[in-house]
Amino acid sequence: QEQLVEFGGGSVEAGGSLRLSCAVSDLSVRTNCLAWFRQAPGKEREGVAALYYAFKNEYYATGVRGRFTISEDNAKKMVYLQMNTLKPDDNAVYYCAAGPACSAETWSRLATYNYWGQGTQVTVSS
Numbered sequence: 001q002e003q004l005v006e007f008g009g010g011s012v013e014a015g016g017s018l019r020l021s022c023a024v025s026d027l028s029v030r031t032n033c034l035a036w037f038r039q040a041p042g043k044e045r046e047g048v049a050a051l052y053y054a055f056k057n058e059y060y061a062t063g064v065r066g067r068f069t070i071s072e073d074n075a076k077k078m079v080y081l082q083m084n085t086l087k088p089d090d091n092a093v094y095y096c097a098a099g100p101a102c103s104a105e106t107w108s109r110l111a112t113y114n115y116w117g118q119g120t121q122v123t124v125s126s
Helices: none
Strands: 004-007 010-013 018-024 033-039 046-052 057-060 068-073 078-083 092-099 120-125
Touching (some): 004 092, 018 092, 018 120
Antiparallel strands (some): 018 078, 033 092, 046 057, 092 120
């Protein structure tokens, strides 16, 4: 059973930056695709970014492209989300997720992922 633990959330003013980190217990074929999702109050969980690291394919939601960057450190078993130019609309609980595979068509679907972290809060004040 894979375990994912996120950390690095917090409060920041609009325009600021945060880096989220996710520790993955075991990088394997079960975790080829690593992703970040978020859920704002009263809204559905949505995909933010994903990385199919075997092929170095990156996917981003339209609203974060150019501001957020997903990356991974295989040796440290970590996946990161660098968030720049944060906006109040980015307020949410952010979740790390892992699954066996993803593509441009599937990366943002919840069902693509078998493993989820507990979430970390990101608060952006205007």
